[in-house]
Amino acid sequence: MKLFASLTSPYARKIRIVLAEKKLPFELVVDSPWEANTRIPTINPLGKVPVLITDAEEVFFDSPVIAGYLETLDAGPALLPADRLATVQVRQSEALADGITDAAVAALLESRRPDGQRSDAEIARQKEKIARGLAALEARLGGRPWLHGDALSLGDVAAGVALAYLDLRHPDIPWRAAHPALKRYAEHLFARPSFIDTTPPVG
Missing domain, CATH: 3.40.30.10 (Glutaredoxin)
Structure with missing residues (x-):
């Protein structure tokens, strides 16, 4: 591949x-x-x-x-459950996390537009999406170590990536202070070799 x-x-x-x-x-x-x-x-x-x-x-x-x-390649571990409804629930968490990432990317691109073309209102709108998304993600987590079940799922991968992307591109967003459960959750995810080995370059 x-x-x-x-x-x-x-x-x-x-x-x-x-x-x-x-x-x-x-x-x-x-x-x-x-x-x-x-x-x-x-x-x-x-x-x-x-x-x-x-x-x-x-x-x-x-x-x-x-x-x-x-x-579909049947390579473990499975990141989606066998139960079809449970799969939809995991994919909803993935969509929530991806939506936070989408808003973070949109805010970044808008901030890089030239003076006179950049919309501070649009940046604020995207950051409001991020804030709502983070609150929903923490509520969905509910203080548990994983979003679904007792092991890493695709929802967790997407959530970890979203939180790490905020660190990379929006260090001004104090998500750890606002969401202590997500802070603990992120520390757990970021320590995994798969996250460490894919850390993006700064720049």
Whole structure:
């Protein structure tokens, strides 16, 4: 398998963590859709990473889709439960965490727009989404070590990536002080080798 990814993309990091947890071999192809010579639009019409190309040359893009595909390979540990309703519940947590990441990315991009084009109101709107998302995530966690069941799930991977992305791109958001349960939860996740080994470069 080949994974096309930017080292700073939180969505690509989510898939790299899933691959690491499952110990699935793959070739990492570093490519950013923001670079002039990027190959990403030729393999993903939406021009986004991550993109996974299987050994059979099938192409999957968008991190929830890639994560779902990897789950079909029967490589343990399972990050989605066998029960179909429980799977939907885990994927809801994944969607919540991905939504926090989406808002964080949108706020970052807006903040990088030139003077006169940047909207402080839009940045504030995205940060309000982040605040609501974090509150919902902490409520969903409920003080437990995992979002679902007694082991790491895809929801936990997405949540950990979202929290780490806030540290990387929005250090001004004091989510640890506001959400002590998420602080403890993040410390537990960030200590896993899969998170340590996929730490993005600063910059």
